[in-house]
Amino acid sequence: MKRITLLDVAQHAGVSRATASLVVRGSSLVSTATRASVEASMVELGYVYNLGAARMRASRSRTAGVIIPNxxxxxxxxxxxxxxxxxxxxxxxxxxxxxxxxxxKQDGFVNRMREHGVDGLIVCPAEGTEQRFVEDAHRWDIPMVQTLRMVPGTSGDYAGMDPEGGMREAIQCLADFGHRRIGYIAADTVHSAHTERLASFHTAMTENGLEPLFVRELQSTHHAARMAAPDIMNRPKRPTALVCHNDVLGLGLHRGLSDLGVMPGRDVSLVGFDNVAEADLVRPGLASVATEPFKVGETAARLLLRRIEEPEAEIARTAVPTYFVQRGSCGPLRSAAMAVSA
Known part of the structure; x- marks a missing residue:
């Protein structure tokens, strides 16, 4: 006969494995009726609690590995x-x-963290991460949560943000200000967050009956964005508004535009993404879509703790909503700006 597992008990009692596990561990979170039902199933099926395995699970390093890309x-x-x-x-x-x-490099870090016996991993996957990376973690029984980016074709816990709400508000604000020539400044790294933000930009533009003036990829550094400002503003059709993949690009362009004597919010509207603290330190302030990274981090950590405590729990994927923060870099269309390249 095959060995009776806790999952067998849970299915027999009509509860989740996590609930059955709480009963076995004597948790006070379980109701009296549920506890009685699970215990009855244990007796009927002949389930024996594997104390040795439980002790091994309890032997942890009390450490978690976190790998971020930048x-x-x-x-x-x-x-x-x-x-x-x-x-x-x-x-x-x-x-x-x-x-x-x-x-x-990411692979090397995971190997070293395995050597140190981390209890789990939170990873924002680097560009070019393959399915194998996530599949290996599952094969090694290492609890893993992907955050902000999801490796295509993989399954597992995920904590991120939903760019659509904030992007929709940003484009609606620009459209209400009269902007029609809107360009998008994308990062040159290709991953799920890049794809999601660009898709949300196209969706929001379509909802307002607009076509993007252009999509321009740049290295995601302040310097690259600053140096690109002259080329962006000297296009045959000069943009009246720019939306950036992140605030690194937004802040770099803010400085580059200022170098040209082009004032964000007056001569061209400029919108960043992420709403980092520095967005409110420049003048005029950088309008930006807030992505709540602290909340995303909290969510990822809670998912990891849940996965460590309940290895058989159902996969959970969460997305924190985004919203637009209006600042001085986003303003009404000026006829003078339109006349420059009309």
């Missing part, structure tokens, strides 16, 4: 703060690694 982006610092706020409270220390958008 430590120079302040957005990821806030994400990390959200992760740590939850894991620290749960008594777990964080081992941090910066993949610098390198999938091979």
């Amino acid at each position: 430590l120079t982006n302040p957005f990821f610092a806030v994400l990390l703060a959200g992760i740590e706020s939850v894991l620290e409270t749960a008594g777990l220390a964080v081992i941090l690694a910066n993949s610098n958008e390198s999938a091979p």
